[in-house]
Amino acid sequence: MRALKLPRLIGWRPIATTLILAGALAAVARFTLGLGATTNLSDEFPWGLWIGFDFLGIGLAASGFTIVAAVHLFHAEEYEPIVRPAILTAFIGYLLVVLVLIIDLGRPDHFWHPLVMWNPHSVMCEISWCLMLYTTVLSLEFAPILLEKFHIHSPIKWIHAVSLPFMIFGVLLSTLHQSSFGSLYLIVPNRLHALWYTPLLPVLFFISCIASGLSMIVLETLIFSRNGRPFLPTRLRANLAKAIALALAVYFVVRIQDLLSRGGFRDMTTLTYYSVAFWAELLIGFVIPFAMLLFEKVRISPTGLYSASLMVVLGFAFNRMNTAITGLEHYPSQTYFPSIIEIFIMLGITACGFCAFSFIAEHLPIFRIEESGNSHHQEALSGAQEPLFVSPECEDLRPT
Amino acid sequence: MTPKKAMLIDLSLCVGCNACQAGCKEENGLPPSDEKYLSLTAYTALNKYNDLYVRRMCQHCDVPTCVSVCPVGALTKSGAGPVSYDGEKCIGCRYCLQACPFHVPKYEWSSTKPSIRKCKFCPNRIAKGLQPACAEACPTGATKFGDRDELLIEAAGRIKAEPGKYVSRIYGEQDVGGTSMLYLSPVPFEQLGFDSRLGKIPMPMLTMSALSKVPNVVSVGGVLLAGIWWITNRRAEVQAHESSLKKGKTQPQEDDE
Numbered sequence: 175m176r177a178l179k180l181p182r183l184i185g186w187r188p189i190a191t192t193l194i195l196a197g198a199l200a201a202v203a204r205f206t207l208g209l210g211a212t213t214n215l216s217d218e219f220p221w222g223l224w225i226g227f228d229f230l231g232i233g234l235a236a237s238g239f240t241i242v243a244a245v246h247l248f249h250a251e252e253y254e255p256i257v258r259p260a261i262l263t264a265f266i267g268y269l270l271v272v273l274v275l276i277i278d279l280g281r282p283d284h285f286w287h288p289l290v291m292w293n294p295h296s297v298m299c300e301i302s303w304c305l306m307l308y309t310t311v312l313s314l315e316f317a318p319i320l321l322e323k324f325h326i327h328s329p330i331k332w333i334h335a336v337s338l339p340f341m342i343f344g345v346l347l348s349t350l351h352q353s354s355f356g357s358l359y360l361i362v363p364n365r366l367h368a369l370w371y372t373p374l375l376p377v378l379f380f381i382s383c384i385a386s387g388l389s390m391i392v393l394e395t396l397i398f399s400r401n402g403r404p405f406l407p408t409r410l411r412a413n414l415a416k417a418i419a420l421a422l423a424v425y426f427v428v429r430i431q432d433l434l435s436r437g438g439f440r441d442m443t444t445l446t447y448y449s450v451a452f453w454a455e456l457l458i459g460f461v462i463p464f465a466m467l468l469f470e471k472v473r474i475s476p477t478g479l480y481s482a483s484l485m486v487v488l489g490f491a492f493n494r495m496n497t498a499i500t501g502l503e504h505y506p507s508q509t510y511f512p513s514i515i516e517i518f519i520m521l522g523i524t525a526c527g528f529c530a531f532s533f534i535a536e537h538l539p540i541f542r543i544e545e546s547g548n549s550h551h552q553e554a555l556s557g558a559q560e561p562l563f564v565s566p567e568c569e570d571l572r573p574t
Numbered sequence: 575m576t577p578k579k580a581m582l583i584d585l586s587l588c589v590g591c592n593a594c595q596a597g598c599k600e601e602n603g604l605p606p607s608d609e610k611y612l613s614l615t616a617y618t619a620l621n622k623y624n625d626l627y628v629r630r631m632c633q634h635c636d637v638p639t640c641v642s643v644c645p646v647g648a649l650t651k652s653g654a655g656p657v658s659y660d661g662e663k664c665i666g667c668r669y670c671l672q673a674c675p676f677h678v679p680k681y682e683w684s685s686t687k688p689s690i691r692k693c694k695f696c697p698n699r700i701a702k703g704l705q706p707a708c709a710e711a712c713p714t715g716a717t718k719f720g721d722r723d724e725l726l727i728e729a730a731g732r733i734k735a736e737p738g739k740y741v742s743r744i745y746g747e748q749d750v751g752g753t754s755m756l757y758l759s760p761v762p763f764e765q766l767g768f769d770s771r772l773g774k775i776p777m778p779m780l781t782m783s784a785l786s787k788v789p790n791v792v793s794v795g796g797v798l799l800a801g802i803w804w805i806t807n808r809r810a811e812v813q814a815h816e817s818s819l820k821k822g823k824t825q826p827q828e829d830d831e
Binding site for chain 2: 205206207208209210211215216217218220221243246247248249251278279280281282283284285287288291292293294295296297298299300301302338342343345346349350353354357358360361362363364365373376
């Protein structure tokens with residue numbers, strides 16, 4: 175198999191350090207000066223980049239529930255090697271999103287209020303609960319990996335004993351809040367542009383998160399098997415690609431059919447600020463990768479699969495940002511562009527996520543090629559050393 | 575139960591004197607100054623359209639969007655009409671700003687402990703049997719406070735008495751499910767910045783159509799997932815058993831059960 179050639183990101187460590195420091199400073203500014211002085215949010219545009227980031231983070235973490243469901247509930251056990259990466263991705267993704275949500279709140283000191291003050295009519299209330307509960311489920315799913323590392327085995331047995339209902343609960347919670355992020359916008363038909371507003375928003379959010387979550391996990395398997403042996407057989411990876419293609423196709427058909435049935439043809443075909451954003455998202459994230467993934471050659475080629483998955487993730491990001499930002503702008507009279515502090519906080523937190531992922535992936539048995547064989551295991555881990563994700567602690571293990 | 579209160583705002587009677595805003599500012603302890611738009615210091619404002627003035631303020635909807643979206647119930651609707659806000663509960667998610675169909679709530683962006691601000695419909699005055707400060711200040715009767723049912727009858731009567739003077743519509747009677755602010759206008763409301771796309775169905779119904787499916791997703795989904803787990807698990811067990819039986823034929827083993 176031809177190895178995947180990625181451009182090396184030179185100086186990842188200083189970049190990450192700078193981003194995290196800048197993000198920390200920006201966060202200090204946000205908390206001491208308030209939202210008005212540090213963001214470009216306003217009464218007309220009360221939600222911005224950070225909400226878009228939340229959608230994105232949650233969507234890319236969707237593999238946490240799809241892979242767990244496939245392997246542990248549907249017994250597709252050959253995919254076992256990607257369960258842990260998926261859980262780790264989801265766990266980190268959710269923690270980051272919760273962090274951003276708290277920074278975004280006008281009263282971060284009141285963040286715990288949804289725990290005790292309920293409003294069952296509010297989608298936001300449902301989302302807060304789902305986020306809290308699902309993060310708890312994820313920490314339970316993640317705990318055995320950590321405990322295993324420190325050879326504490328009795329709680330693992332205990333966790334395994336109750337894991338089935340928890341896994342089912344986790345899948346249900348994910349289904350609910352992945353779609354509920356779309357439901358947030360059901361109440362603004364007068365504000366959100368017709369290219370994005372549809373009563374089917376929750377359904378579309380759910381379908382697209384399946385594609386993006388799987389793409390994210392495919393990207394991870396490709397990146398982490400670059401220098402070592404592939405830890406997921408090519409055949410299985412190609413199957414994941416098929417699943418992504420299926421989700422993309424379903425999404426595209428539902429989206430276009432729904433738009434046409436509600437008279438969106440004109441919006442789609444006239445050249446406007448909005449239609450450009452709409453087609454950019456649809457072509458990059460759905461049409462082109464779907465067409466690519468139809469070919470077996472692409473599905474088995476690491477480079478091909480890498481490009482297609484990356485496009486799905488980018489298009490997905492575009493879609494969520496369009497829903498959260500572009501679709502709510504009144505071009506050209508009222509537009510929104512995030513402030514430098516909003517951007518720095520987002521980049522800093524993203525960098526934290528990458529560092530946490532690489533650190534945990536190196537120090538805990540996340541990417542395992544085989545269950546047994548300690549030396550083999552070590553080899554696999556050092557094989558997984560990856561210039562993009564090298565943390566300071568493991569610098570000396572880096573393949574030269 | 576207290577009858578639902580409302581205000582009838584007859585745009586044809588408004589002369590743009592801004593006494594309503596002055597009265598409102600005095601009642602709420604806001605700095606006195608003429609403001610043209612709703613803001614942190616103006617809970618009501620007059621927007622000018624040619625020779626007409628349109629009073630903007632919280633509409634105090636019967637089924638308020640803001641109340642439905644607030645995750646912590648910081649916004650509440652009282653039986654008498656006012657939609658009230660409790661800053662002690664508010665977490666600052668700003669969903670109310672995003673969702674309000676009338677763009678009413680304003681946020682204290684410059685504060686590190688921000689709240690929203692908007693017209694309160696003078697609940698303390700109403701409780702004492704007084705009329706809201708703005709209605710009391712209005713010299714021409716353009717803003718009239720009263721029971722909602724009675725005001726609707728009066729509004730219909732005014733339209734009937736002078737059909738040439740008014741468009742035949744009481745804005746707020748049914749819009750977004752009905753509001754406490756009822757408007758009469760000599761020109762179509764669409765020309766005065768009223769959003770014609772809002773419709774008569776309360777906005778929270780749009781969300782409820784999705785939220786009401788949550789119990790079904792949980793119950794049906796839970797059973798379905800558990801069922802799939804059981805079937806696939808059983809299949810794996812049967813397969814394992816069958817292969818052990820086959821092995822048993824070639825190499826007799828003791829695990830016959």
